[in-house]
């Protein structure tokens with residue numbers, strides 16, 4: 001994370017996170033190192049189910065798009081954000097997954 005990203009994040013209104021339905025479920029929203037594709041699919045499906053009932057889903061999705069976040073936010077994976085034009089800062093795995 002760059003210094004500019006850090007400062008931007010500090011200035012971002014993140015009170016909406018208090019209403020997140022995913023508290024304590026970080027393992028569902030971010031991959032483990034060398035996660036297999038089938039495991040990723042199952043994990044992201046489970047995360048999307050949590051997001052579907054979350055009261056801050058749209059705010060969360062928009063935050064992740066603006067902040068170039070990794071992981072699944074607001075029911076949207078980093079691949080989906082990338083494809084929608086919200087580029088990751090360093091899309092290490094996305095290009096490999098999307099070129100297959």
Ligand code: SF4
Nearest residue numbers: 020022051054060074
């Ligand atoms: S939309 Fe999903 S990732 Fe975002 S706060 Fe809600 S449960 Fe968490």
